[in-house]
Amino acid sequence: MAISASYHLWITKCDIMSDKRQRARVQGSWAKPLPRPSGQTASVPNNNQSKSVNPGPASWGFRPQKIPQTFEFHQPIKPVRDVPPEKVIEQAGDYEISHGPSGISRLRLLPGFLPPEQADWMFSKLLAELPWSQKTNYKHGESYQEPRLTCWYGELPYTYSQSTMAANTQWHPLLLTLREAVEQMTECSFNSLLCNLYRDGHDSISWHSDNEVSLGAKPTIASLSLGDTRVFSLRKQPPPEENGDYTYMEQIRVPLSHGTLLLMLGATQDDWQHQVAKEYHDRGPRINLTFRNIYPEPEAHRPGTKLQFTAKRP
Numbered sequence: 001m002a003i004s005a006s007y008h009l010w011i012t013k014c015d016i017m018s019d020k021r022q023r024a025r026v027q028g029s030w031a032k033p034l035p036r037p038s039g040q041t042a043s044v045p046n047n048n049q050s051k052s053v054n055p056g057p058a059s060w061g062f063r064p065q066k067i068p069q070t071f072e073f074h075q076p077i078k079p080v081r082d083v084p085p086e087k088v089i090e091q092a093g094d095y096e097i098s099h100g101p102s103g104i105s106r107l108r109l110l111p112g113f114l115p116p117e118q119a120d121w122m123f124s125k126l127l128a129e130l131p132w133s134q135k136t137n138y139k140h141g142e143s144y145q146e147p148r149l150t151c152w153y154g155e156l157p158y159t160y161s162q163s164t165m166a167a168n169t170q171w172h173p174l175l176l177t178l179r180e181a182v183e184q185m186t187e188c189s190f191n192s193l194l195c196n197l198y199r200d201g202h203d204s205i206s207w208h209s210d211n212e213v214s215l216g217a218k219p220t221i222a223s224l225s226l227g228d229t230r231v232f233s234l235r236k237q238p239p240p241e242e243n244g245d246y247t248y249m250e251q252i253r254v255p256l257s258h259g260t261l262l263l264m265l266g267a268t269q270d271d272w273q274h275q276v277a278k279e280y281h282d283r284g285p286r287i288n289l290t291f292r293n294i295y296p297e298p299e300a301h302r303p304g305t306k307l308q309f310t311a312k313r314p
């Protein structure tokens with residue numbers, strides 16, 4: 001009985017130690033065994049039982065009589081750090097999501113930018129008529145297929161993840177109409193468009209920032225969503241002392257529904273990453289149009305270089 005209680009405590013301790021976040025909260029050590037009340041003897045195996053049939057944990061070097069019986073909790077040495085709760089943005093409006101280190105990062109959300117009936121026929125037309133294809137990217141010299149389909153419009157090529165989308169000036173007429181509508185609303189102009197097609201919930205785009213040198217400093221990106229709703233997530237870039245660990249960084253989720261326009265402004269590409277994660281329940285197809293500006297890259301510059309280090313998209 002004494003053995004199994006101690007063993008249970010030992011397992012519990014291992015479970016706790018395996019969780020990095022809890023490790024900061026629970027710090028303690030095994031205490032010395034409690035003194036045995038006088039008259040009580042250590043549990044001795046019954047001599048009638050065979051010693052060899054089940055030698056018990058002692059045969060693994062696990063000596064029950066040396067296992068302490070209690071666990072002492074000490075004050076945590078490191079201060080407890082809370083993981084910030086994820087914020088949700090779903091109402092129309094302008095949001096300052098952070099100040100510094102590179103400036104103010106802002107989002108503007110406009111659900112219903114396109115009325116549903118218009119969004120319906122535009123979605124069907126773009127799904128059927130755009131030249132969708134699956135891009136091959138490279139990471140550490142290995143090639144992989146992007147988990148979504150894309151197409152590119154702009155006078156200049158666009159390079160990311162060590163693979164280039166060729167310049168394409170053959171804008172679909174509907175895309176020109178949409179670009180004009182987005183430009184009117186945002187009072188910005190855009191010379192390029194990256195179209196993403198998520199065929200179902202398994203298609204995704206992983207954590208990245210749109211911060212290639214060719215996009216210029218502090219790019220404004222206008223993202224128009226059509227089709228099924230998907231969650232667009234943002235996470236704050238960690239400061240250098242976090243060594244690339246995002247555990248304690250702020251996160252925001254923005255559900256992007258049919259006809260919604262989202263603007264990313266200011267320092268958002270410097271100080272935040274974004275993604276559309278895979279989902280494990282049914283999702284219909286979704287098209288995302290990201291209007292942006294592309295500039296010629298400096299001579300002798302390697303295309304696709306990031307302004308600062310961030311995780312690459314797949």
Ligand SMILES: O=C(O)CCC(=O)C(=O)O
Nearest residue numbers: 194196205232276288290
């Ligand atoms: O599909 C989306 O909403 C995001 C697309 C995106 O992150 C990108 O094109 O860089």
